Amino acid sequence: MRPGSAGLPLPGHAFKIIDDTGKEVKTGEAGTLVITKPFPSLARSIWNDHNKYINQYFSVFPNFYCTYDSAIKDKFGHIWVIGRTDDVINVSGHRISTMEMENSIMSVPDISEAAVIGIDHEIKGTVPYVFFTSKNTDNELKNKISSAIESSIGRFAMPEKIIIIPEMPKTRSGKIMRRLLKEIVMHGDVSGDITGLENPDSINIIKNAINNQK
Structure with missing residues (x-):
């Protein structure tokens, strides 16, 4: 084994x-x-x-x-x-596992949690958006995330955006609800079912964090 x-x-x-x-x-x-x-x-x-x-x-x-x-x-x-x-996104013809990207991000010290979503792009087809949480708010963390992804996967997997958020939207069982992150990025709000969300207030917290980093 x-x-x-x-x-x-x-x-x-x-x-x-x-x-x-x-x-x-x-x-x-x-x-x-x-x-x-x-x-x-x-x-x-x-x-x-x-x-x-x-x-x-x-x-x-x-x-x-x-x-x-x-x-x-x-x-x-x-x-x-x-x-x-x-959970695989197609970036300019390259098939990339979002789980593999998240594992690369989690190898960076001070990263608490990470989530990767694919967002439609008119040229590349799809581009990765990275969300992470950390007690360390040093901007250098974003550069470290980019370096980790480039070294473990390749430059073609470089994120379109890297966004730090105070907390992840999670179910009561602790599962990250990535579709909510995607809805916020694409539509600015959440229209789907959030009854399983552990902390409904996290939606507005995340929306504010994303808007502040545009």
Whole structure:
């Protein structure tokens, strides 16, 4: 077992990591994790809606069960899940995992929390916006974040904006509600459901922080 990896497939389990065309990617390259053969504990349907099951899991890559996980296989055959495919943003043709970016940001000392969202861009397609919290308000932190992302991922992943906020919008279970950050950036306010938000006042706090850093 390699710390941090999902390990090797268990006996009877067959996986591939493929690109958008269904072609298996090279070792060390990111792609979508798919199941190529059924096994006893694999879900066989959705209650009262088998068509939804087929469309959801088998229509993306015909004959393969799509896990919607973005993953890498290393030279030892171990699988590393790096995020969800719906958490991948396309910047000028480069597919970037927001989870991978957040991990890079969290490697910077004094960063408490980080969240990355993708915002539509007329030239690049999508650009990353970085949000972070820290007790250290030194402006140099933003430069350190940029350097960490560039060294671990590449210049193509450089954020369009880096914004420090007093707190993250979280559910009561502690999950960061990234869609709220995206709504605030794109529309200036939140229109979706916020009943699960731990601190409803955080919306106005975050809006003010974003407006002050435009």
